[in-house]
Amino acid sequence: xxxxxxxxxxxxxxxxxxxxxxxxxxxxxxxxxxxxxxxxxxxxxxxxxxxxxxxxxxxxxxxxxxxxxxxxxxxxxxxxxxxxxxxxxxxxxxxxxxxxxxxxxxxxxxxxxx
Amino acid sequence: xxxxxxxxxxxxxxxxxxxxxxxxxxxxxxxxxxxxxxxxxxxxxxxxxxxxxxxxxxxxxxxxxxxxxxxxxxxxxxxxxxxxxxxxxxxxxxxxxxxxxxxxxxxxxxxxxxxx
Numbered sequence: 001x002x003x004x005x006x007x008x009x010x011x012x013x014x015x016x017x018x019x020x021x022x023x024x025x026x027x028x029x030x031x032x033x034x035x036x037x038x039x040x041x042x043x044x045x046x047x048x049x050x051x052x053x054x055x056x057x058x059x060x061x062x063x064x065x066x067x068x069x070x071x072x073x074x075x076x077x078x079x080x081x082x083x084x085x086x087x088x089x090x091x092x093x094x095x096x097x098x099x100x101x102x103x104x105x106x107x108x109x110x111x112x113x114x
Numbered sequence: 115x116x117x118x119x120x121x122x123x124x125x126x127x128x129x130x131x132x133x134x135x136x137x138x139x140x141x142x143x144x145x146x147x148x149x150x151x152x153x154x155x156x157x158x159x160x161x162x163x164x165x166x167x168x169x170x171x172x173x174x175x176x177x178x179x180x181x182x183x184x185x186x187x188x189x190x191x192x193x194x195x196x197x198x199x200x201x202x203x204x205x206x207x208x209x210x211x212x213x214x215x216x217x218x219x220x221x222x223x224x225x226x227x228x229x230x
Contacts, residue, residue, distance in 0.1 A: 004157075031216075040123070042204065042222040043158075050216070058217070090157055097216050099208035100146050100165050105157030 003027065004106035006091050011111045013085075021076045021109045023091035029104070031097030032074035036060060037088040037108075049074055050097040078111065085113045116141045118207050120221035128229050129197055135190040135224045137205035144210040147188040148218070149179055152202040161203070164188065175199075200228045 004025045013019045025032065034046040045058030049068040063082025068074055074093075078085045089109045094101035121136040139145065146165050150158040162173040169181040179190045188205060205221040 006157075040222065043220045045217060048217070092158075099210050099212045099216050100163075101216075102148075102160045102163065103158075103218065105150075105159065107157045108155070110155075 004091060004093055004104055006089075006106035006109050009107065009109060011109055013111070013113050015113055016080045018080060019078050019085075019111065021078065021089055021091075021111070023074045023076065023106060025072055025074075025093045025104075025106075027093055027095075027104060028071070029093035029095050030071070031094045031101070032068065033092040033094075033103065034058075034064070034066065034074070034076045035090040035092065037090055043090065046076065048097070085111060087111060116143075116145075116207060116209060116219045118205055118219050118221040120203075120205050120224045122224050123222065124225045124227065126227045126229060127195055130194045132193050133191065133195050133199075133226065135203050135205075135226065137188045137190065137221060139186050139188070139205075139207045139219075141186070141209075146208045146210055147179075147181060148206040148208075149173075149177070149188070149190050150204045150206060152204065152223075154201070158204060161190075195226070195228045197228050197230060199226060201226060 007022045031050045033048040035043040047066040049055035065077045091106040092103040094103045117140040119138045127133045148163045149161040151161045152158045162171045164181045172178045177192045202223045204223045206218045
């Protein structure tokens with residue numbers, strides 16, 4: 001089955017620790033995205049990548065980092081510089097990153113920082 | 115800059131009643147419009163989208179939305195809802211002439227609660 005996988009589903013970390021969230025897709029999509037979702041705030045774009053080895057900051061990139069070394073993988077690192085990291089994180093992909101493209105979402109990772 | 119307003123944060127409704135979830139966007143430039151649905155503790159999935167052509171678009175599970183350019187709206191409707199329609203619904207817009215700026219602009223979501 002084609003799709004997007006995110007792991008783990010739930011993640012707990014101590015304050016001050018970096019943590020990396022995994023996102024893998026086997027849809028052969030060029031573009032991938034990371035969103036953060038908080039109650040009542042909708043989806044906010046953290047980073048996006050339209051092609052391998054290239055990525056751009058979204059609206060709330062501070063305290064996060066990404067890499068895109070392979071087409072199918074777009075891991076997100078939440079660093080200790082992110083002041084409020086507890087949130088639901090969603091990864092998505094689309095065929096070409098074009099305005100008309102549908103974005104396909106993974107099941108999400110709920111990160112709790114203690 | 116483009117923005118999206120979902121006019122109701124929560125919509126409670128009884129089963130088999132009709133529902134309308136309202137969405138307005140700010141700019142009248144050429145746009146593509148989307149509705150996504152998110153069931154509890156899951157990712158989002160596309161419900162329907164307007165790209166061009168007929169202003170009325172339909173989903174496979176009975177939802178429909180109408181693009182109204184003059185009112186810059188893309189309201190989502192269903193004539194009779196089911197308990198299983200309980201979810202968060204997100205409206206999103208992208209600029210059709212975005213060039214390299216190809217991001218979706220998202221509304222804050224509307225929580226639809228269908229009660230028996």
